[in-house]
Amino acid sequence: MLLRLYRLSDKLGIVMMKTSAAAMQWLADGVGVVVAITGRGTGGILSFVMQILSLILSGVLALVKAIGRLLSFVWHGIQVILGFVLRRTGRTVRAGGSAIGSSAGAAMARRAARDEIDVTLKEDPLAVQNRRLSYMVILLGIVAVGAVLWATNPSLSSGGVPVASGNNDTNPFFTNPDTTPDATNQAADTSGLPPVIPTATPIPDALRPRGSLAYTVRERGQTDIWAINVGSTTPIRLTNDVADERDPEWNLDGTRLAYTSRQDGNWELYVYDVATQAASRVTFDLAFQANPTWSPDSFFLAYENYQGENLDIFAVPIDGSSPPRAITTHPAPDFSPSWSPSGREIAFVSWREGNQDIYVINLDDLSITNITNTPLVNEDTPAWSPDGRRIAYTALEQGIETVFVQSFIDLSQLPDVIAVGRTPTWSPDGSSLSYVVDSIDGSRTLLTAVTFGEGGIPTQVIGLPFGATAPTWSGQLLPPQLVNSGGLPLGVTEPLYVEATDNQADGLYRLLPLGNVQTENPLLSDAVNDSFREMRQRVLDATGDDFFAQLDDAFWTLDNRPEPGEARRNWHMTGRAFSIARNRILGFPPQIEIVRETIGVDTYWRVYLRVDENSQSGQLGEPLRQLPWDFLAATEGGDVEAFNQGGRLRSEVPSGYYVDLTQLVTDYEWLRQPAGTDWRANERSRNYWLFVKNENLTWCGAMLEIYLPTQIAGFNCEAGQ
Numbered sequence: 001m002l003l004r005l006y007r008l009s010d011k012l013g014i015v016m017m018k019t020s021a022a023a024m025q026w027l028a029d030g031v032g033v034v035v036a037i038t039g040r041g042t043g044g045i046l047s048f049v050m051q052i053l054s055l056i057l058s059g060v061l062a063l064v065k066a067i068g069r070l071l072s073f074v075w076h077g078i079q080v081i082l083g084f085v086l087r088r089t090g091r092t093v094r095a096g097g098s099a100i101g102s103s104a105g106a107a108m109a110r111r112a113a114r115d116e117i118d119v120t121l122k123e124d125p126l127a128v129q130n131r132r133l134s135y136m137v138i139l140l141g142i143v144a145v146g147a148v149l150w151a152t153n154p155s156l157s158s159g160g161v162p163v164a165s166g167n168n169d170t171n172p173f174f175t176n177p178d179t180t181p182d183a184t185n186q187a188a189d190t191s192g193l194p195p196v197i198p199t200a201t202p203i204p205d206a207l208r209p210r211g212s213l214a215y216t217v218r219e220r221g222q223t224d225i226w227a228i229n230v231g232s233t234t235p236i237r238l239t240n241d242v243a244d245e246r247d248p249e250w251n252l253d254g255t256r257l258a259y260t261s262r263q264d265g266n267w268e269l270y271v272y273d274v275a276t277q278a279a280s281r282v283t284f285d286l287a288f289q290a291n292p293t294w295s296p297d298s299f300f301l302a303y304e305n306y307q308g309e310n311l312d313i314f315a316v317p318i319d320g321s322s323p324p325r326a327i328t329t330h331p332a333p334d335f336s337p338s339w340s341p342s343g344r345e346i347a348f349v350s351w352r353e354g355n356q357d358i359y360v361i362n363l364d365d366l367s368i369t370n371i372t373n374t375p376l377v378n379e380d381t382p383a384w385s386p387d388g389r390r391i392a393y394t395a396l397e398q399g400i401e402t403v404f405v406q407s408f409i410d411l412s413q414l415p416d417v418i419a420v421g422r423t424p425t426w427s428p429d430g431s432s433l434s435y436v437v438d439s440i441d442g443s444r445t446l447l448t449a450v451t452f453g454e455g456g457i458p459t460q461v462i463g464l465p466f467g468a469t470a471p472t473w474s475g476q477l478l479p480p481q482l483v484n485s486g487g488l489p490l491g492v493t494e495p496l497y498v499e500a501t502d503n504q505a506d507g508l509y510r511l512l513p514l515g516n517v518q519t520e521n522p523l524l525s526d527a528v529n530d531s532f533r534e535m536r537q538r539v540l541d542a543t544g545d546d547f548f549a550q551l552d553d554a555f556w557t558l559d560n561r562p563e564p565g566e567a568r569r570n571w572h573m574t575g576r577a578f579s580i581a582r583n584r585i586l587g588f589p590p591q592i593e594i595v596r597e598t599i600g601v602d603t604y605w606r607v608y609l610r611v612d613e614n615s616q617s618g619q620l621g622e623p624l625r626q627l628p629w630d631f632l633a634a635t636e637g638g639d640v641e642a643f644n645q646g647g648r649l650r651s652e653v654p655s656g657y658y659v660d661l662t663q664l665v666t667d668y669e670w671l672r673q674p675a676g677t678d679w680r681a682n683e684r685s686r687n688y689w690l691f692v693k694n695e696n697l698t699w700c701g702a703m704l705e706i707y708l709p710t711q712i713a714g715f716n717c718e719a720g721q
Helices: 002-038 042-095 102-121 125-151 181-189 480-485 529-543 640-645 661-667 699-703 709-715
Strands: 212-219 222-229 245-250 256-261 268-273 278-281 288-294 300-307 310-317 334-339 345-350 357-362 368-370 379-384 390-397 400-407 416-420 422-426 432-438 444-451 459-465 469-474 511-513 523-525 551-553 577-580 592-599 602-610 658-660 690-692
Touching (some): 212 459, 222 256, 245 288, 268 288, 300 334, 310 334, 334 379, 345 379, 357 379, 357 390, 390 422, 400 432, 416 432, 432 469, 602 661, 658 661
Parallel strands (some): 422 469
Antiparallel strands (some): 212 469, 245 256, 256 268, 334 345, 345 357, 357 368, 379 390, 390 400, 400 416, 422 432, 432 444, 444 459, 511 523, 577 690, 592 602, 602 658
16 A cells, blocks of 8 residues: 555656646747737746746745655654554564564564565656656756747847848849849838748759750740749740741850841841840841850850851851851851850861761861761750860750760760750759750640759759740849849730631531632631631741642542551541642752651651742741751662662752741641651651641541531441540
8 A cells, every 4th residue: 555655646746747848848839929929029038938937846846845745754654653563563472472582573573574664665667767757858848948048039130140031132043033122121021020931942953053044935936035044933035026036045144145036037146135135136148147156255156157058157256346257168067056165166067977967166277076976866956064075965866855965075985865855055053954855745845954964853944835945054143124024025916827617507617618729629627727828828928939829638528548558537538637749849959858857756757848049038948957858769779778768868958048837837736747657668658748737636526527427437436536
């Protein structure tokens, strides 16, 4: 019974101690609230806290004293009881006439008493553990109160470690371009509460160089230049002429942006001053100029220039103090220049050795070095690293656009494979690369960055419209006044076309005539005919040729039987397809040139329409940079390899000006089709002539727009195939 009494008193003490610890924890959690509500300074709060602590500690001491008195009383009672027991035991032994003497009996009684006392006073190990835990809880409570008092000390915001604010000029990654410092401070002052300290999101390694990125976006049939601060999600449009602006490149200090435009009629070079938001024209020539690159001192621009029916690299001072100077003069096209950080080399792309390689010309002695030298791979868009030791570029790797980096110091080293993407640009410190990559479904393009040399994970900067390209990275943020302006509006105010449909009583679309188009059935569905009509006019304006006035195919009736290699479910039957005249690849020179493009495992074709040189003076089209595919070589000249491959590349890039017909058609949402897998042997499956506007419809879905289900029962469309 005595042991139970002792344990009960011990547990009572533990309960009181834990209650005290809980009270102190409640006090620690409430200090911040008290500060916010009462507005009292740290001294007042400290006094208040100390009063509470004094009361709690006084209660604890009183409790300990009470427990001590209780234990003293219990101990005194135990002594009295044991004395009585010992005396009673001694008398009983003597009265019984035992053989054991009185002295022996007394000794045994004393040993028994000591044993009982030892058993009674031996502490329970669980009680010892609980007591130690209680002491620890009390100590932690005191530490927590001290930590709260230290954290709420207002002197810390004015000295020692600086406190983050909503307008941190030293951290431009988190600067809000839409909020001025005055507005931020006013919001904090009028709230009546202390400002909230934001928690900074960790910056991805690839974006730590910060600065800004400019790039090109195509909308409504024309291209503009956009820019965005690295870390922001709000891009702004820098140019918005109804003509194209493209090929942006920042100068070294990020104060000026060179680009290409035909806003004054033909393609020229311009320089955009970021501070004044004004552009000035640099070149004045009827010839084609594009792809400018800055010298390190920002005094010269190197660029590609088409003169004498040849594309070469030129350089010109931006102040016009001297005329342009030719850097290369080879008869093969030289293009896509990139000026080295040392100022003594220019990298560029050329076909001078039969395929598209990257070369470097030394401006001191005009010696030229092929730095890629890959006969079976075509490289493009070189970009120097800031230290001049490497060159990044784009090449096709198994049909996929891929970014590589080649050492310029040791050309024997194999290039590093960086990521899937195209048109790379280096961060100003050389630690990261930015590039664009198209989404798998072709719905958008991602502006992306990745650290160089560390195996980093690509980081998305921002999602862009499909086909965006040519990023260029500056170490400077865009001026706040430029960002706050929101950029320029879209210069093209009207949509490229509006489909005006008029369904029949049965809900089906009608088949409407195209108007003065030569083909067997010049009809298209009412769902797509307006876009075709506007596209036809656009091509006429861009080339001076009513190219779509003659087609090989438009609408097919249900009894039209496909040729071998053509699908039975042919899109011409839906009224949503047309085929350009195939024989346009004939002639000297041909009216159209076909460039082969491998995308993944599929073969596609890009169609370029030649501009009549007599009808323009550099305003229409631009020179070709790719070698076209020669289909006729498969059946002419006895070339066995060309026969097996369905043709071969031409031996040289054709001269003259061309319009990218595939791009213009795509602007109006008509899509080119991949070649069949047997295109090398079956000319009917090459499909370079075929364009379809399916608008995400299946073939059966498109057929049911113009036919009743009973009319196409033979095509098994009942199952929704």
